[in-house]
Amino acid sequence: MSLSIQPYSAEQPVNPYLDVDLYDPDADLMVLNLGPQHPSTHGVFRVKLILDGEVIVKAIGYPGYLHRGVEKLCEKLNYSNIKAIIDKNDYISPMINEQAVNMAFEKLAGVEVPRRALWLRSLLAEFQRIASHLIALGTFGLDVGGALGGGASAFMYCFRDREMILDVFEELSGCRFHYNTHCVGGNRHDVPAGWDRMVLPALEVIEARLDELVDMMVNNQVFVDRTQGVGVIPKNLALGLGLTGPNGRASGIDCDLRRDAPYNAYGEVEVRPAVRSAGDCQARFLCRVDEIRESARLARLFLAGLPEGPISGTKPNKGPTSVKIKEGRCYVGLSTPRGELGTYLIAGGNKGLSPYRLKIRPPSLHHLASIPYILPGNNLSDAIAILGSLDPVMGEADR
Amino acid sequence: MAVDGKNDSLTYTNPAMDLMARLPGVDIFTSTVDRLLTWGSSNSLWMFPMATSCCGIEFMASATARVDIDRMGTIVRGSPRQGDVMVVAGTITVKMAPRVKKLWDQMPEPKWCVAMGSCAISGDFYRDIYSVIPGIDTVVPVDIYVPGCPPNPEQLMAGLMRLQEKMRAQQRGEWTEPEIRPETEKMNTQPDIRRLLDDERDEGISQAQYDGSCSLGMHGNEHRRHDQVGNPVGVDREQGVEALILRAQAHAQAMEALRQEAAQEFAAAQAAKEAKAKAAAEAKAAAAAKAAAEAEAAAADDDASVAGDAADEAPAGDGETP
Amino acid sequence: MTTAEKVAALTGTEVQELETEFVVAPEHHFALAELLQSEGYTFYITVAATHFAGEVPNKKNPEGSPETFQVATVLRKPEPGASSFACWRVELAAGEPIDSLVPLFEGADWQGREQFDLVGVVFKNHPDLRRLMMPEDWEGHPLRRDYAIETAHPPWR
Ligand code: SF4
Numbered sequence: 116m117s118l119s120i121q122p123y124s125a126e127q128p129v130n131p132y133l134d135v136d137l138y139d140p141d142a143d144l145m146v147l148n149l150g151p152q153h154p155s156t157h158g159v160f161r162v163k164l165i166l167d168g169e170v171i172v173k174a175i176g177y178p179g180y181l182h183r184g185v186e187k188l189c190e191k192l193n194y195s196n197i198k199a200i201i202d203k204n205d206y207i208s209p210m211i212n213e214q215a216v217n218m219a220f221e222k223l224a225g226v227e228v229p230r231r232a233l234w235l236r237s238l239l240a241e242f243q244r245i246a247s248h249l250i251a252l253g254t255f256g257l258d259v260g261g262a263l264g265g266g267a268s269a270f271m272y273c274f275r276d277r278e279m280i281l282d283v284f285e286e287l288s289g290c291r292f293h294y295n296t297h298c299v300g301g302n303r304h305d306v307p308a309g310w311d312r313m314v315l316p317a318l319e320v321i322e323a324r325l326d327e328l329v330d331m332m333v334n335n336q337v338f339v340d341r342t343q344g345v346g347v348i349p350k351n352l353a354l355g356l357g358l359t360g361p362n363g364r365a366s367g368i369d370c371d372l373r374r375d376a377p378y379n380a381y382g383e384v385e386v387r388p389a390v391r392s393a394g395d396c397q398a399r400f401l402c403r404v405d406e407i408r409e410s411a412r413l414a415r416l417f418l419a420g421l422p423e424g425p426i427s428g429t430k431p432n433k434g435p436t437s438v439k440i441k442e443g444r445c446y447v448g449l450s451t452p453r454g455e456l457g458t459y460l461i462a463g464g465n466k467g468l469s470p471y472r473l474k475i476r477p478p479s480l481h482h483l484a485s486i487p488y489i490l491p492g493n494n495l496s497d498a499i500a501i502l503g504s505l506d507p508v509m510g511e512a513d514r
Numbered sequence: 515m516a517v518d519g520k521n522d523s524l525t526y527t528n529p530a531m532d533l534m535a536r537l538p539g540v541d542i543f544t545s546t547v548d549r550l551l552t553w554g555s556s557n558s559l560w561m562f563p564m565a566t567s568c569c570g571i572e573f574m575a576s577a578t579a580r581v582d583i584d585r586m587g588t589i590v591r592g593s594p595r596q597g598d599v600m601v602v603a604g605t606i607t608v609k610m611a612p613r614v615k616k617l618w619d620q621m622p623e624p625k626w627c628v629a630m631g632s633c634a635i636s637g638d639f640y641r642d643i644y645s646v647i648p649g650i651d652t653v654v655p656v657d658i659y660v661p662g663c664p665p666n667p668e669q670l671m672a673g674l675m676r677l678q679e680k681m682r683a684q685q686r687g688e689w690t691e692p693e694i695r696p697e698t699e700k701m702n703t704q705p706d707i708r709r710l711l712d713d714e715r716d717e718g719i720s721q722a723q724y725d726g727s728c729s730l731g732m733h734g735n736e737h738r739r740h741d742q743v744g745n746p747v748g749v750d751r752e753q754g755v756e757a758l759i760l761r762a763q764a765h766a767q768a769m770e771a772l773r774q775e776a777a778q779e780f781a782a783a784q785a786a787k788e789a790k791a792k793a794a795a796e797a798k799a800a801a802a803a804k805a806a807a808e809a810e811a812a813a814a815d816d817d818a819s820v821a822g823d824a825a826d827e828a829p830a831g832d833g834e835t836p
Numbered sequence: 837m838t839t840a841e842k843v844a845a846l847t848g849t850e851v852q853e854l855e856t857e858f859v860v861a862p863e864h865h866f867a868l869a870e871l872l873q874s875e876g877y878t879f880y881i882t883v884a885a886t887h888f889a890g891e892v893p894n895k896k897n898p899e900g901s902p903e904t905f906q907v908a909t910v911l912r913k914p915e916p917g918a919s920s921f922a923c924w925r926v927e928l929a930a931g932e933p934i935d936s937l938v939p940l941f942e943g944a945d946w947q948g949r950e951q952f953d954l955v956g957v958v959f960k961n962h963p964d965l966r967r968l969m970m971p972e973d974w975e976g977h978p979l980r981r982d983y984a985i986e987t988a989h990p991p992w993r
Contacts, residue, residue, distance in 0.1 A: 131945075132963050152564065152613060153592070159566045159610060176946075179969035180610045181567055184643035186954070187978055187985055200639065206568035250571070274578035291666060293568065354914070357880040357943040368914055370879070375919035444857055446910050446923050448881070459884040459908060472979075474884035476910075481880075484946040510567045513969060609971045611992045644978050644987040645970065653992070755965050758958045759933045766931030770902055773890065777900050780893035 120172050122492035125349045131487035133173050135165055144172060149498070151180040157254060157502065158509030162486060164498065171498060174490035176483055181513040189473040190464055194220050194438035195299055197473070202293045204475065205511035207250050210243035210284075211451045212511075213297040216473070218378060219458040220299045223443045230380075231424040232301040237380040238417035239284075239296070241410040242314075245321060246280040247452035248361075248403045248410075249273040251506040255400060256332065258503035259341050269332060276324055279317040286313060299438045301427025311418055318411050329404055333397075342396035346489050346501035349394060356488070357481040360454025361402040362505060366394035372450040379449075384416050396504035403506075406452075439467045453506060454478030479512035552685040555598065555624070556678040558587045562597025562621065564614060566604030569631035569664040573603040576667030583671055586678075594620040599677065600654070601670075605633040605640055606647045618654045626657045626681070628673055635659050839875045843922075846871055854922035857908060865909075865926050866935040872911050873940055877922050879912035880941035883948065885955040889981035903930045905957050909937070928957070936962040954979040 123129045137144050150161035159180035165173040185204060189197050201216045202209040214236055221228060253273025260266020281291050288294040288304045296304045332338045348358065353366040363370065371388035373381040389405030391398040440462035448457040457476030464471035482505045490498050528551065565573050576583045577590050591597050594617045606614055618627070629650050632638035637648035647653060657680060660673035683689035837845075844851040847864045860868055885907045893900040908925040926934055936959035937944035948959040949968040956977035959965060967974065976983055 151610065152617060158570070179967075179971075180607060180613075181605060182607055182609065182645050182969040183605055183640045184645050184978060184985070187983075188640070188643060191985065203568055206571055271579050274575060275580065278575070278580045291572070291664075293663065352942060354878045355880055355940070355942040357882075357941070359879075368879075369916045370912075370914035370919055372919065375915065375917060444908075446855075446857075446882075446908075446921065448912075448921070455881065455912075457882055457910065459882065459910070461886060472884070472886040474882070474886075476882040480946060480950070481943055484943055488942065608989050608992045642986050644983075644985060644989065647992060755933075755958065755960060755962055758952075758965060759931075759960070762933070762956065762958050763931035766903070766929070769930060773893075773900050773902060777893040777898065780898060780900075784898065 120167075120170065120492045122347065123349070123352065123488050124347070125351060128352075129488050129491045131173075131491075133491075135173055137165070142167065147495070151177075157507055160483065160502075160507065160509055160512075162490070162498070162502075164490070164495065166495060169494050169496075171490050171493055171495060174487050174498070176486040178480065178483055178509070178512050181509045183510075183514065185514040186473055186475065189470055191469060193468050194224075194440065194470070197470075198297055199293075199295050201475075202295060203510060204477075204514060205451060205453065205456070205479075205508050206292065207508050208243045208247040208452050209293055210239045210296070211449065212456065213295070214240065214379070215447070215449050215451070215456045215458050215475075217297050217299055218449060219445060219447045219460045220438060220440065222445050222447055223440045223460060223462050224299065224438060226300040226438075227428050228301055229425050229428050231422050232426045232428070234380045234417055234421050235302050235306065235426060236297065238414055238421065239287075240379070241414040241417065242280050242283060244410045244452045245407050245414070246277045248407050249277040249280075249321075251403055251452070252328065252332075252400065253277075255500075255503040255506070258499050259338060269328060272324065272328055272331075276321045279320065283310075283314055283317060286310060298427065301425070303427070305426050306421070314418060315415070318414060322408065322411050325404065325407055332400070339397070341497070341500050342400060342504070344393075345396050345493065345497050346504060347394045348485060348489055350392075352485070352488060353394070356485050358454070358485065359478050359481070360450065360452065361389075361406060362399055362482055363454060364388060364390045365398035365402045367392040372448055372455055376448070378447075380417065383420075384413065386413065396500050399504045399506075440470075441467045448476070451478065453482070453508065453511070456511075475511075475514060477511045477514060479507040479509070483507050483512055548685060552682055556681040558589075558598075559626075559674060559677070560589050560591050560596055560598045562591055562594050562600045562617075564600055564602045564604075564606075564617065566606065566610060567633070569603035569633065572664040572667060573601060573630065573670065576670050581667040581671065583667070583674070586671070586674060588674065594618075595622065597621055598624070599626045599628055599674075601628045601630055602634040602650045602654075602656075603630040603664075605638070606650050606653070607645045608647065609645070611647050611653050614650070615653050626677055627654050628658045628660060628670075628677060629656045630660045630670060630673070631665055632661060632663045635661060638663060839872070839877075839922075842871060842875070843868065855920060857923045857925055860924045860926055862926050862928060862932065862934055866937070866940075868924065869909065869911070869937050869940055872922055876913045876915070877911040879914045880937075880943040880947075881910040881912045881921060883910075883937075883944065883951055884908045885951040885957040887955050887977075887980040904928065905930065905932075905955070907934050907951070907957055933958040933960040935960050938962055953977065956980060 120129070121127055135144060136142065137146065145166045147164045147166055148161065149164060151159040161177040161180065163175040163177065164171050165175075183203075185200055188200060192200065197216055197220075198213045201212045205212050220226075250273065253270040256266045256269025256273070258266070260269065284294060285291055286307055287310065288296040296302060348356075348362070348366045350367045353363050353368055358366065358368070359370070367390065369388070369390045371386065372378070374386040374388060387409060389402050389409060391402055442463045444459075444461045446457060446459045448455045450456075455476065455478055459472075459474040459476065460470055461472040462470055485505070486502075489501060493501065528548075563570065563573055565571075575581065588599075594600075598621075600618060600621060602614065618625075627650075629635050633640065633646075634650045637643075637646050640646040641648040650656060658673050658677045660670055662669055665673070680689050840851045840854055843854065843858075847858075847860050847868060849858060849860065851858050885905060888904045888906065890901045890903040891897050905928040906925050907928065908923060910921055910923045912921040913919060928934060934957060936948050938948065938959075938961070945962070945964070946968060948962055949964070949966060951957055952959060952962075952965055953967040953969050954977055966972070970978065974989070976987070978987070
């Protein structure tokens with residue numbers, strides 16, 4: 116008996132719960148364990164692959180190797196201390212993670228955020244988005260090209276450019292990452308004098324080098340062969356799984372919270388998210404490239420239009436117990452480089468000083484949940500490309 | 515420090531060197547070769563990254579163009595078989611720890627371990643969490659600690675340079691005491707501090723820890739009934755969802771029974787308290803009546819001034835009884 | 837008929853706005869998700885289970901109160917220009933299972949497993965309900981309110 120498994124398509128969906136008999140001598144299947152300590156899984160993610168020759172028959176994902184109990188910890192912490200923990204969740208875009216929890220707290224506490232802080236948050240978020248996508252592109256290059264093949268150059272180039280953004284952030288907050296620069300009601304660090312003289316050239320350099328990177332990757336036949344038509348996620352599957360961000364938009368879901376449910380200062384500018392319909396690895400790659408360009412444009416807009424005024428509505432340093440939310444529950448979502456980061460908050464724990472329950476909706480976990488659907492039917496070598504193109508961050512997926 | 519108290523990296527001897535040391539007249543030669551070997555290995559540290567989380571990103575950044583840690587002769591290898599130094603960068607969880615130990619055991623001697631970042635050193639602010647290992651030195655022996663959250667790439671570089679120093683010093687026979695972080699040392703000497711070294715863990719300490727943590731882990735009026743019921747444990751996977759539902763129901767019923775028991779106990783306690791209060795009130799009333807009667811009797815016997823004194827006493831006695 | 841009115845007709849509760857969390861009886865949970873999916877809420881966002889430990893008998897509440905669970909579900913309508921979400925919750929007694937949404941949304945698979953693992957809510961009709969985050973031999977559900985945060989797990993912790 117030979118299993119013939121085709122890659123997922125709308126007409127012929129893959130059954131992720133397929134019963135396979137590993138001891139059937141005719142099928143001659145093999146089990147291959149990928150991870151949790153594997154450089155190509157982008158963190159500690161484990162996939163058990165069941166192979167028929169070189170074709171994947173079934174893929175079983177095992178997250179949880181970085182489960183740090185953040186949600187439990189948040190139930191014990193005061194509202195103003197939580198953001199420092201949430202930083203470490205999605206460690207590739209900490210700036211935006213801080214904003215997500217703060218948005219929920221501000222919504223329930225009814226704190227007004229000054230306009231300058233809103234613009235500053237949007238500006239920082241766009242920078243962070245560029246930095247995050249650069250990591251995604253660089254490591255994807257490494258996955259597809261191999262460390263000693265051409266991929267390492269893309270990796271080096273992307274990290275070199277990312278350093279410029281880290282410098283910009285270091286100038287602002289004093290840290291390379293884990294900034295802890297937002298607080299309930301505003302920001303803690305204002306723009307230093309002469310910051311734009313550092314920021315604008317950095318943006319220009321990144322944009323110029325991005326063209327070079329795209330030339331290097333997309334005009335390379337090996338890259339095209341390994342990514343085009345590989346790991347296709349049809350739109351319906353993407354909707355059902357909840358794929359947001361570039362991964363969802365590459366599958367044709369025209370949804371970006373920056374445009375569709377504007378928060379911060381995004382209501383005041385026009386956002387043009389990149390949407391593609393192919394849904395394969397290359398589309399996801401190109402979506403990220405387009406988003407870097409779009410983010411650079413938005414960052415320039417936000418920098419030019421940064422309004423005058425205070426950056427925090429509340430007095431800073433009022434102590435950890437200054438924020439008190441007696442009751443209420445809400446869901447807020449915002450758009451991180453990976454997708455919709457939601458915060459579901461039930462207030463009222465610890466006499467109103469901590470959340471009763473803080474559930475974070477991690478976009479990465481939804482992306483990883485697509486593994487059992489899209490890996491079967493592909494070759495083993497494509498598994499690495501597909502995992503890389505999803506750009507998961509395990510800190511966020513496992514929390 | 516190794517889990518078993520020995521420092522693994524110090525017990526290593528090169529078999530070739532062993533052989534040569536037994537030949538007569540080659541002492542000077544072997545010590546030169548030894549120094550040469552140490553010089554070589556300390557300048558070509560092949561790193562095996564145990565990069566699990568945020569610190570792993572800084573580790574990656576240190577391998578790229580800006581910092582370029584490769585110029586120290588280090589190469590990042592993805593396989594434990596090719597590594598000299600394991601760099602533990604990031605939080606290690608209960609689920610990951612057996613893998614770390616396994617990979618460490620797979621590395622060939624001589625090997626060194628660098629704990630990069632607060633999470634690897636002590637667990638950082640996750641150390642109290644049920645799933646996080648409070649410091650990787652409870653699992654594998656650590657040679658160099660690089661503090662920070664995350665440490666800058668420059669700091670990692672400084673840590674590796676310190677490791678090179680240590681390797682050369684060890685060749686000369688110095689710096690041989692295992693490095694213990696002060697906290698671990700305290701754990702060894704003061705049993706009331708949480709101590710998590712696996713093979714010496716004792717029941718009493720576990721229980722004390724657990725009791726202490728229960729008070730820390732809960733807010734106010736939440737109760738510890740589950741101590742008596744026990745935690746729901748996993749069921750056989752073959753049995754499916756129905757078995758899980760049954761298990762959940764059984765657990766809920768046990769908890770509910772305990773709640774009712776507690777409510778009854780509480781009601782009984784309340785009733786007892788009320789009865790006691792009532793009895794006390796009655797006794798008080800009786801005492802007051804008796805005092806009043808005495809006063810009356812005294813007034814009947816003696817003159818008016820003495821009667822006034824006795825009447826003053828009675829209200830004072832009233833004040834004390836409740 | 838607006839979606840909110842349809843939802844109100846189906847569940848028999850007052851629903852003004854879908855974005856404000858509303859309460860739904862457990863038996864309407866699956867039908868509501870089906871209705872919302874056909875109304876354009878096709879984007880599976882999240883599920884969040886919460887454990888309420890109840891109260892020990894005390895002066896104010898001599899009977900105590902039993903432990904309960906709440907499961908909130910969020911679906912989004914991906915409409916270019918104006919996206920909105922629907923958020924409802926189901927209140928469960930302890931030990932009561934809830935319908936899984938896996939037949940409608942593939943994403944409910946891992947999300948349900950995660951909530952089962954951490955909170956201990958059992959999802960009926962789930963094809964593969966196993967622990968997702970914790971090791972398979974783990975005891976208890978860490979996000980319950982009566983679970984101590986520092987629980988040891990020898991020999992590793
Ligand atoms: S020490 Fe800080 S940066 Fe490093 S893994 Fe821990 S939380 Fe992340």
